[in-house]
Amino acid sequence: KQEVTQIPAALSVPEGENLVLNCSFTDSAIYNLQWFRQDPGKGLTSLLLIQSSQREQTSGRLNASLDKSSGRSTLYIAASQPGDSATYLCAVRPGYGNKLVFGAGTILRVKS
Amino acid sequence: EPEVTQTPSHQVTQMGQEVILRCVPISNHLYFYWYRQILGQKVEFLVSFYNNEISEKSEIFDDQFSVERPDGSNFTLKIRSTKLEDSAMYFCASSARVWMNQPQHFGDGTRLSIL
Numbered sequence: 001k002q003e004v005t006q007i008p009a010a011l012s013v014p015e016g017e018n019l020v021l022n023c024s025f026t027d028s029a030i031y032n033l034q035w036f037r038q039d040p041g042k043g044l045t046s047l048l049l050i051q052s053s054q055r056e057q058t059s060g061r062l063n064a065s066l067d068k069s070s071g072r073s074t075l076y077i078a079a080s081q082p083g084d085s086a087t088y089l090c091a092v093r094p095g096y097g098n099k100l101v102f103g104a105g106t107i108l109r110v111k112s
Numbered sequence: 113e114p115e116v117t118q119t120p121s122h123q124v125t126q127m128g129q130e131v132i133l134r135c136v137p138i139s140n141h142l143y144f145y146w147y148r149q150i151l152g153q154k155v156e157f158l159v160s161f162y163n164n165e166i167s168e169k170s171e172i173f174d175d176q177f178s179v180e181r182p183d184g185s186n187f188t189l190k191i192r193s194t195k196l197e198d199s200a201m202y203f204c205a206s207s208a209r210v211w212m213n214q215p216q217h218f219g220d221g222t223r224l225s226i227l
Contacts, residue, residue: 032213043116043203043220044155051213089155097168098143098207099157100216 002027002094006103013080014111021075021106023090028068034100035064035075036089044089048075080110114138116219118204124225125194133189133222135204144187145205145216146179148172155203161187191224199226 003026013019023033032051036044048057048064050073056065063076077084087107091100117136125131137144146158159169161179178190187206191198201221208214 034215036218041223043118044205044218046215046217049213049215091155098160099145099168099170100147100155101157102155104154 002092002101004090004092004101004103006090006106008106009104010107012109012111015080015082017080019077019080019108021077021088021108023073023075023103025071025092027094028071029095030068031093031095033066033073034091034093036091038087038089038105082110082112084108085110116204116206116217118219118222120222121220122223122225124227127196127226128193131191131194131224133202133224135187135219136185137187137204137206138217139185141206141208143207143209144181146189147203147205148200149203150200158189194226196226199224
């Protein structure tokens with residue numbers, strides 16, 4: 001059974017800092033991995049999707065990497081801003097079916 | 113940008129009552145999903161739906177739950193006899209084509225409170 005873990009559970013950084021959020025998964029047989037942002041009381045906003053054959057994806061200040069064989073992904077946020085404060089969720093689509101399996105998230109606070 | 117819309121945003125229901133949560137997926141999407149998030153816990157998969165039938169469901173999705181696409185635009189989740197433990201945020205999602213590795217897009221959710 002696929003399990004997804006995110007470290008750290010919470011992170012507080014000063015504005016302008018570069019930061020890395022970590023995601024690990026137990027079964028390397030995945031179709032893709034998706035990073036989401038969740039604001040309090042809101043839905044999930046898709047940030048990046050990395051296919052199993054890809055190593056990384058970039059969107060603006062965000063860069064996500066995938067090392068499928070070791071079961072790891074990282075989300076790198078450059079030059080963080082207070083508006084980046086949110087919960088960041090990692091989810092994998094296992095190699096069977098089309099559901100997503102989520103991690104518990106990293107709560108990010110960027111202080112101005 | 114097209115988005116998934118869910119109604120109502122908050123539903124309060126007495127235990128034992130039936131509740132229907134509604135979703136309008138993105139118009140050209142073919143796969144539809146329901147997830148839930150109990151307060152303080154992970155987002156959990158409930159069910160996926162394609163071509164007017166359930167394609168996958170989790171152990172949570174028991175006989176109390178059902179899904180339907182009553183017309184060309186709506187996708188609903190019905191809980192027949194609600195329990196206190198059904199209190200959660202319920203998210204609807206849709207994706208274009210699974211075999212093209214398309215992302216799932218989520219709505220803002222319906223907060224269901226069972227009294």
